[in-house]
Amino acid sequence: MTTEATAAASGNAATDRFRESGKLAHVEASQERVSSLAGKLIKAANDIVLEDRVTYDEFNALKAWLIKVGEDGEWPLFLDVFLEHSVEEVATSHREGSKGTIEGPYYVPDAPEHRSPARIPMRPDEKGIPLRFEGQVSSVNGTPLTDARVELWHADEDGFYSQFAPDIPEWNLRGAFLVDDEGRYQIDTMRPAPYQIPTDGACGQLIAAAGWHAWRPAHLHVKVSAPGHELLTAQLYFPGDEHNDDDIAGAVKPELLLDIEETEDGTQRTNYDFVLDPVR
Ligand code: MBD
Ligand code: FE
Numbered sequence: 001m002t003t004e005a006t007a008a009a010s011g012n013a014a015t016d017r018f019r020e021s022g023k024l025a026h027v028e029a030s031q032e033r034v035s036s037l038a039g040k041l042i043k044a045a046n047d048i049v050l051e052d053r054v055t056y057d058e059f060n061a062l063k064a065w066l067i068k069v070g071e072d073g074e075w076p077l078f079l080d081v082f083l084e085h086s087v088e089e090v091a092t093s094h095r096e097g098s099k100g101t102i103e104g105p106y107y108v109p110d111a112p113e114h115r116s117p118a119r120i121p122m123r124p125d126e127k128g129i130p131l132r133f134e135g136q137v138s139s140v141n142g143t144p145l146t147d148a149r150v151e152l153w154h155a156d157e158d159g160f161y162s163q164f165a166p167d168i169p170e171w172n173l174r175g176a177f178l179v180d181d182e183g184r185y186q187i188d189t190m191r192p193a194p195y196q197i198p199t200d201g202a203c204g205q206l207i208a209a210a211g212w213h214a215w216r217p218a219h220l221h222v223k224v225s226a227p228g229h230e231l232l233t234a235q236l237y238f239p240g241d242e243h244n245d246d247d248i249a250g251a252v253k254p255e256l257l258l259d260i261e262e263t264e265d266g267t268q269r270t271n272y273d274f275v276l277d278p279v280r
Contacts, residue, residue, distance in 0.1 A: 003166035007201025010164040011073030014105040017163075018076050021109070065202060072201040076105040081197060085250040088233075097140045097275035099255040100234045104221065106161040111151060113176045117186035120152060120175045123168075127157035128190035130267040137183045137224055137274045144183030145276060148226040151176045154192040154219065191268060194218045194243055207248070217243035217252060222274075229276035236272055 003009075048054065069078055084102040092100050112121070117134075137148035153174040155161050162172035173192075179185045195216045198204055207214045219235040235251060236258050237244055244252050258270045 005160060005165040005198075007074065007198030007204060008072045009166070010161075010198060011077055011201055013073070013164045014076040015073035017108065018105075065206065068202040068205070072203075074198075074202045077197060077201075078203050080105045081203065081249045088251075095230070095277045097230075097277040098224075098232055098234065098273075099253050100232050101251045101253060101256060102235070102249060103223075103233045104235075104249070104251075106164050107153060107221065107223070108163050108174060111153070111174045111176045112171055113149075113178060116150075116177045116180055116184065117188075118175070118177055119188040120173055121169070121171050122173060122190060126172075126190050128192070131189050131191040132186065132267065132269040133189060133220065133272070134184065134186040134269070135272040135274065137179055137185065137226065137276065139226075139229065140275055140277055145226040145229065146179060146181050146183050148179045148183055148185075148224060148229075148274075148276070149176055150179065150185045150187070150274070151223040151225075152187055152189070153221045154189070155195050157190065157193050159193050159195045189220075191238070192218045192220065194241060197248060212248065213246070214248060215243045216247050216249055217241035219251075220258075224274045224276060226276055229278055232274060232276055234274075236270075 049059075069075055080102060084104070088100060088102050114120075133152070137145045137150065139145055153161070156168070156173060160168060162168040162170060162174060173189065175187070177185050177187055195218065197207075197214045197216065199208070199214055204214060206212075218238050218241055222232075222234050222236065224232040224234070234256060236256050237252055238260060239257055244257070258272060261269045263269060
C-alpha cells in the first residue's frame with residue numbers, strides 16, 4: 001500500500017525534528033532583548049492594521065490561519081521559507097569563505113557516514129539523471145582540509161525528502177561523506193527536481209489565496225564542516241532552472257549556482273569547491 005504525501009504529515013515530521021534537534025538547548029534571551037524584538041513585531045502588526053484598515057473578518061481569517069499553521073505542523077516550513085534567509089544573512093555576514101544559505105525544514109542529523117568517493121544511498125530504481133558531485137574543501141588561507149565532512153541531502157525526482165514523505169527508505173538521498181587526503185569529495189547521486197512546497201496545508205492555502213507560486217528551484221543541500229572551522233550550511237542550484245530568480249524561500253545567491261557538465265553517457269558532473277572560515 002502506498003500512503004499519500006500530505007502537508008500535515010511532512011509538517012508534523014518537521015516539527016518533531018525541530019523539537020528533537022537540540023537547537024533550543026542554548027537559547028537565552030535577556031528581558032531587554034525579548035521586550036525590544038516582541039515589541040517591534042507587535043508594533044509592526046498594529047501599524048499594518050491601522051494603515052490598511054484591517055476588518056474583523058480579516059482579523060478572524062488571520063486567527064484561523066495561524067491556528068491551522070500549528071495544526072498542520074507548518075511553523076518550521078513557514079518560518080524557514082519566509083524568514084530564515086534574513087537570519088542566515090545576519091549570521092554569516094562576517095564570513096570570507098563560501099557563501100551559505102538557509103537550512104530549511106528537512107535536515108536530519110547523524111546520517112550514515114561514507115568515505116569519498118561514494119554513492120549516496122538510493123533505491124535500485126531511483127529516478128532521475130545521474131549526477132557526479134565533486135570538489136575540494138579548503139580553508140580561507142588555501143590549505144586543503146583533509147578532515148572535512150560533506151553532508152548532502154536532497155529531494156528525489158518527485159520532489160520528496162526521505163523521512164518527511166511516506167514510503168521512502170530512511171536515509172535515501174542523505175549521507176555524510178568524509179573527504180580524501182587532498183580534501184576532495186566525490187559523490188554519485190541523482191539530480192533532484194524542482195520542489196513545490198506542500199499545497200494542501202496552511203502555507204499552501206496562503207500561497208493560493210495570495211496568488212503566489214509554491215516553487216523552489218531544484219537544489220542540493222549541504223553542510224560542510226571541519227575541525228576549527230565554522231560550519232557551512234548551503235544549497236546549490238542548477239543553471240537554467242526557471243525558479244532560480246523567484247525562489248519562494250528567497251534562498252538563491254549567484255555564488256551558489258553549479259556549473260553542470262554533460263558527459264557522453266547522458267550523466268552529468270559538477271565540481272564545487274568549498275572554502276571554510278576558521279573559527280576566530
Ligand atoms: C525545502 O526543500 C527547502 O529547502 C526549504 C528551504 C523550504 C521548503 C522546502
Ligand atoms: Fe530543500
